[in-house]
Amino acid sequence: MALVALASSAGPTVIGLTVVGLVIAGLLAWIGFTLSRRKAADNSAALANAQLEASTITSGAKSQAELIKRQAEEEAAVLRVRAETTEQRAEEIRRAAEDRASEVRRDAEQRASDVRREAEAEAQSIRDDLREQRLEMERRDHRLTEREERLDEQHRQTEERQTELAAQLAELDQRKAEIKDLEDERRRILEGVANLTTEQARAELVASIEAEAKRHAHTIVRDLERQALDEGETKARKIITGAVQRLASEQTSESVVSVVHLPSDDMKGRIIGREGRNIRSFEQTTGVNLIIDDTPEAVLLSCFDPVRRETARLTLDSLVLDGRIHPSRIEEIYERSKGEVAELCERAAEDAMAEVGITDLHPELMRTMGLLRYRTSYGQNVLKHLIESAHIAGMMAAELGLDPKLCKRGAFLHDIGKALTHESEGSHAIVGADLARKWGESDDVVHCIEAHHNEVEVRTVEAVLTQAADAVSGGRPGARRESLEAYVQRLERLEEIAMHHDGVEKVFAMQAGREIRVMVLPDAVDDIAAQVMARDIAKQVEEELTYPGQIRVTVVRESRATEVAK
Numbered sequence: 001m002a003l004v005a006l007a008s009s010a011g012p013t014v015i016g017l018t019v020v021g022l023v024i025a026g027l028l029a030w031i032g033f034t035l036s037r038r039k040a041a042d043n044s045a046a047l048a049n050a051q052l053e054a055s056t057i058t059s060g061a062k063s064q065a066e067l068i069k070r071q072a073e074e075e076a077a078v079l080r081v082r083a084e085t086t087e088q089r090a091e092e093i094r095r096a097a098e099d100r101a102s103e104v105r106r107d108a109e110q111r112a113s114d115v116r117r118e119a120e121a122e123a124q125s126i127r128d129d130l131r132e133q134r135l136e137m138e139r140r141d142h143r144l145t146e147r148e149e150r151l152d153e154q155h156r157q158t159e160e161r162q163t164e165l166a167a168q169l170a171e172l173d174q175r176k177a178e179i180k181d182l183e184d185e186r187r188r189i190l191e192g193v194a195n196l197t198t199e200q201a202r203a204e205l206v207a208s209i210e211a212e213a214k215r216h217a218h219t220i221v222r223d224l225e226r227q228a229l230d231e232g233e234t235k236a237r238k239i240i241t242g243a244v245q246r247l248a249s250e251q252t253s254e255s256v257v258s259v260v261h262l263p264s265d266d267m268k269g270r271i272i273g274r275e276g277r278n279i280r281s282f283e284q285t286t287g288v289n290l291i292i293d294d295t296p297e298a299v300l301l302s303c304f305d306p307v308r309r310e311t312a313r314l315t316l317d318s319l320v321l322d323g324r325i326h327p328s329r330i331e332e333i334y335e336r337s338k339g340e341v342a343e344l345c346e347r348a349a350e351d352a353m354a355e356v357g358i359t360d361l362h363p364e365l366m367r368t369m370g371l372l373r374y375r376t377s378y379g380q381n382v383l384k385h386l387i388e389s390a391h392i393a394g395m396m397a398a399e400l401g402l403d404p405k406l407c408k409r410g411a412f413l414h415d416i417g418k419a420l421t422h423e424s425e426g427s428h429a430i431v432g433a434d435l436a437r438k439w440g441e442s443d444d445v446v447h448c449i450e451a452h453h454n455e456v457e458v459r460t461v462e463a464v465l466t467q468a469a470d471a472v473s474g475g476r477p478g479a480r481r482e483s484l485e486a487y488v489q490r491l492e493r494l495e496e497i498a499m500h501h502d503g504v505e506k507v508f509a510m511q512a513g514r515e516i517r518v519m520v521l522p523d524a525v526d527d528i529a530a531q532v533m534a535r536d537i538a539k540q541v542e543e544e545l546t547y548p549g550q551i552r553v554t555v556v557r558e559s560r561a562t563e564v565a566k
Helices: 002-038 044-194 198-246 266-272 274-286 306-322 327-356 363-374 382-400 404-412 428-438 443-450 461-475 484-499 527-544
Strands: 257-261 289-291 298-302 504-510 515-520 552-557
Touching (some): 198 527, 257 306, 274 289, 274 306, 327 382, 327 404, 382 404, 382 461, 404 443, 404 461, 428 443, 484 504, 484 527
Parallel strands (some): 515 552
Antiparallel strands (some): 289 298
């Protein structure tokens, strides 16, 4: 086989040599033909050239033939080596295939044996399961037979029971009819004895249960209140008392009418002027009413705007001191007094901020705060009230572990809206909150301002402390005053509210209206009802009246036994 392969591989080389020989022969023939044609015409030089070219071509062809022969021999040797290598690899592959076939045959025989054993085991298991199922079916048939017998017996007993129940139901219907007749007769007898219908008796029962539930609820509320008071009253009293004791503030009482003293009564005529031109010019320029009466050496200035009233007072003082009073001079002095009042307001705001410890207030808020220097509420100066409230709030915040600066700021600005209530619509709390929000105050401070009169629901502890500081500052003795007429009306209304309750015998308003004592009839009001009455009166007073501080409601119930010895 190797020789055949070698011969087949050497065939192309022999063919190549034959082709080369034919090419060389053709070239020689062509050269001879060319020489024969040119033989007659060419000279000896041409013949020599032709011979030289022929010899050159012949030598080149021989060299090429030798080269091709050597390459063919080398390729034949390489092919022989490859043929031998291929034969060896074929023998190795044949032996490997025989080994693999033997191994596969052994594995197949082993697997077939395992499958046969597994099939036999599974068949045996199936036979065992079938045997168990057949036995179970036999037992189930036996149980079904027994159950059918029991059901037949129960059905017979049920029919007998239904017959008995039908007889009992008929007897029950008869007894129900008899009981209904007896109940109707009993109801008629009870209504005749008690002189009450069924609806009236039900209403009395509901009222009795409602009263008992109210008494029980009030007992629970009273116990909870007592527990809360025991735990919180001591600490609250300590915090508030400490804050009030540490704060030393003067009692303020300013009039809403400014009085200007004159050197003599002759000055009144000069203020009035010829045909009243000076007083008319003064009132038109300042917007303040100038009241001249029989008061010796004094005139009154009346105006709802305290800043305008103070400006008019300074203007009139300067005019009286200067002595020259005429319309043009009034306007000149008034403009100068406006600047002085603005400076005084700004200085008052700066002093208040320095006293409280606030340094970063917006200039517009500072200017508005300065206007409160001339504003009073129930006779109490509003700016001093704000300073006092800020100190109280800061002290209580420090005691409770809160931020004193935030609480001070909220309490210091809580009444800033009072400077603008105559210019803007709405309560001073809402106006002040809008102003603070406009000039960059934080949400917590704005909430303290808008919630200090409960016009907005209180959401923060700082707002609660602001309310407490406002109440302490305004409710302390001597801080505020009210007119005699309003005071009397408030006392009368307190007594009216208490007298409208059932069982009240007498009512006394005491301690300048800060306490009301209610004397009740002991036969008409018991102890629990007295507690309920005190709570109802206090709630009604909170809803209907406006007052500084707080009002204590005391319900007194006492029994007296009197006998005369003769």
